[in-house]
Amino acid sequence: MHWLQSSQLVTPKAPLWQFAHKATRFATCWLPGTHGPSGEGEAREEAEATELLDQARCGFHALDNEGRIVRINHTELALLARREHEVLGRPFREFLTPEAAERFEEIRLQHSRSDGAQEAELDLLRPDGVAQPVLVKSCPLRRTDRLPGSRAVVLDFGEHRRAKLALEALSRVDPLTELGNRRDFFDRAERELARSCRLNEPLALMILDLDHFKRINDQRGHLAGDEVLRHFSGLCRQGLRTADIAGRLGGEEFAVLMPATDEATAKVVAERMRGAMETNVAITPEGDPVACTVSIGITTRATDTASVRDLLRKADAALYDAKRNGRNQARVR
DSSP states (O other): OOOOOGGGOOOOSSOGGGSOTTSOOOSOOOOTTSOOOOSTTHHHHHHHHHHHHHHOSSEEEEEOTTSBEEEEOHHHHHHHTOOHHHHTTSBGGGGBOHHHHHHHHHHHHHHHHOOSOEEEEEEEEOTTSOEEEEEEEEEEEOOSSSSOEEEEEEEEOHHHHHHHHHHHHHTTBOTTTOSBOHHHHHHHHHHHHHHHHHHTOOEEEEEEEETTHHHHHHHHOHHHHHHHHHHHHHHHHHHSOTTSEEEEEETTEEEEEEETOOHHHHHHHHHHHHHHHHHSOEEOTTSOEEOOOEEEEEEEOOTTOOSHHHHHHHHHHHHHHHHHTTSSSEEEO
C-alpha cells in the first residue's frame, strides 16, 4: 500500500491519531465527496484502508457538516451495540445522552472557530438505555461551511471512569474509621445546609470528642487507640440514619449533621450515642477491653446561619461546656 499525496488529503493541524494511545495506526482515510485514491490499485487501496479502520482497537467515526455519521468502524459500532445500517446517515447526537448531546454541539461550534483538535468525555446511549462512557477526540474537516464536518477517535472510557470514581470515593473516606473525612463532611454538609435554608427545614449538628483519648494512646498504645476509633465509628453507623452525615474531622473529633432534626430530637440522638459509647467497650485484637466515653456539643440552624463553619463554632462551644463540666455528657448552644 503506497501513501497518498498530501494534496489528496484533508489534514487537521493536530495529528488525530497521536491521541489514540492503544489504537492501531493506519495511513489515511477519506470521506465521501473528498479526494480518495485514484489511478491503478484504487479498489485495493480503499479496501485495505477500510479494513484498517474496521480493525482499529479504538472507535472511529466521520461526520458531515450537519453532524450526520458518514463513516464508522466496527469498534465504535460495538460500543454503541448497533449495526452499521442503523447509524449511517443519522445525526451522531441521536446516539448520545441528553447531557452529552449538548456537549457535542459545543464541540461542533468550537470546530467552526478553530482547526484545533477537541477532546471531551461523552456518554454513548445504547439501545438498552445504558450509557457507555467514551473519550472522543475530534478534528474538523474544513470546508466553506460554518459548521465543518469532523472525524474522531473514540476510546472506551468506562473502565477509566470507574477507576476515577473509585479513587475519588477513596479520597473522601477516612481509611481508619471508614467514615467520611473532613473534606467529604464539609462538601456534603454545605449542600445539606443550603437545602435546609431553601426549604426552611430544621437542621442539627453535633461535634463528638472522645474523652481522655490521649491517655489511651499513651497508656495502652496507638493500636488500642485505633481500635477505639473504629469502635466508635461503628456505633455512629448503627445509631444514625442513612440521611445523617457523619465524618471524622481529625484525631478523636467527629461531626454529625442531621437533616430535618430539631433541638429536642438532636438531644435524644446525642444521649443515645453517649450511652452506647459508655456501655459498649472496644476490644483490641488481643481481646483486651478498652473503655472510653464521649462528650458532645449540639447546635441547630438559626436564621443567621451562613455556613457549616458557623454551626461548628456553636457546637464546639457547647462541646467545651461538656468538657468543662465533667465530660461524658451532651450540651447545647
